[in-house]
Amino acid sequence: MKTELLELDTSDRTFLDLTSQVRGFTRDLGDGLVNVFVPHATAGVAIIETGSGTESDLRDALERLLPVQDIYAHRHGSLGHGRDHVVPAFISASVTVPVIDGQPSLGTWQSIVLVDTNPDNPHRNVRLSFLAA
Amino acid sequence: MKTELLELDTSDRTFLDLTSQVRGFTRDLGDGLVNVFVPHATAGVAIIETGSGTESDLRDALERLLPVQDIYAHRHGSLGHGRDHVVPAFISASVTVPVIDGQPSLGTWQSIVLVDTNPDNPHRNVRLSFLAA
Amino acid sequence: MKTELLELDTSDRTFLDLTSQVRGFTRDLGDGLVNVFVPHATAGVAIIETGSGTESDLRDALERLLPVQDIYAHRHGSLGHGRDHVVPAFISASVTVPVIDGQPSLGTWQSIVLVDTNPDNPHRNVRLSFLAA
DSSP: OEEEEEEEEOTTOSEEEOHHHHHHHHTTOOSEEEEEEOOOTTOEEEEEOOSSSHHHHHHHHHHHHSOSSSOOSOOSSSTTTHHHHHHHHHSOSEEEEEEETTEEOOOTTOEEEEEOOOTTOOEEEEEEEEEEO | OEEEEEEEEOTTOSEEEOHHHHHHHHTTOOSEEEEEEOOOTTOEEEEEOOSSSHHHHHHHHHHHHSOSSSOOSOOSSSTTTHHHHHHHHHSOSEEEEEEETTEEOOOTTOEEEEEOOOTTOOEEEEEEEEEEO | OEEEEEEEEOTTOSEEEOHHHHHHHHTTOOSEEEEEEOOOTTOEEEEEOOSSSHHHHHHHHHHHHSOSSSOOSOOSSSTTTHHHHHHHHHSOSEEEEEEETTEEOOOTTOEEEEEOOOTTOOEEEEEEEEEEO
16 A cells, blocks of 8 residues: 655644645555545544635634633643544544545545644644555 | 546535435445545535434534634635535545445445535535445 | 454443454454444444543533434434434544554554444444455
8 A cells, every 4th residue: 555654743733734745645646545544633634625714714613612621521731632632523533535547536625634723742644545446 | 446426406405315326336346445525615425314304403503513604714605604614624525435245334324415505506516436345 | 345343332331442343353454444334323433532531521522512402303212312313424434544564553542432422222333344455
């Protein structure tokens, strides 16, 4: 299996657009499925539009739905860090995208985005894996 | 890879049951994984029961959790359209289902459903892709 | 395709850690993708940390976001059971994890967890399927 571990820096960033890395990874690979997997318990992968406000809308929605408050049983890390551990139950660590002739078959406005609400760890990995048809 | 792009009309419909199309697509394909992927930034795919009220319960839940109000940074489209862009962060554009002897191994009450909260665009595509074992 | 149907008992348990079963299933299978699929309309699979409070934090979050109240159109089962049918729209029935040399490439703190909020049915299945590279 062709697989690659991206090393990323999320300092001061909740969202990191991985689309160009995924495109580079699948180029020349023909047809198949590409899996994007985050091996961390406080991050997920979302396929959303970027650059038109959706990142901040998603940040606001997460703050409303899973507030950074002292309400979590998980007690490690900074105040409210427990919510970072709940995020991946809703925004999964794994997403799979069809690839045709080396191109992820994304829609015009779709980007593959790492969602990392945890400010305590800026060093992140994402694993890309390709299964050929 | 066997892959097919469905052309769908979601006029006046938030939910569109794709199960029969997926079953038709995988018939005769043997064992493998079928990926259902929506190439739009304002729709997702959910595996839920249909016909017993869950569609309206999910619509109500989305309205409570991501209200159609003037609170979004994304400013295109009709009022509150920004929330349609947040939906796929929670209801992913991609789902993968095991296929055994040409049949998606769904449970008795599971249907594969397009969730499209965006009323502005009734012309939708869904890509079905099959990876054989 | 190597595939296996786990038979599980979720009596009095909302969360069931499946990681060791998945590890046992993929051992000796080399490289590929493992799909974990729940063939039930009232359960999902999440990749989260276990044993540090996140299970109860997720239970609380689900209770806040999808309360067990008499607000659902779905009328079968016990009071508020309609919400169990909404859960899998947000916590998907399907997750796919890359496998390298027989090992699911999970992060240190990640576990693959069945999330079953429905107390009415303790007999549950989970299907594991492996697609080799």
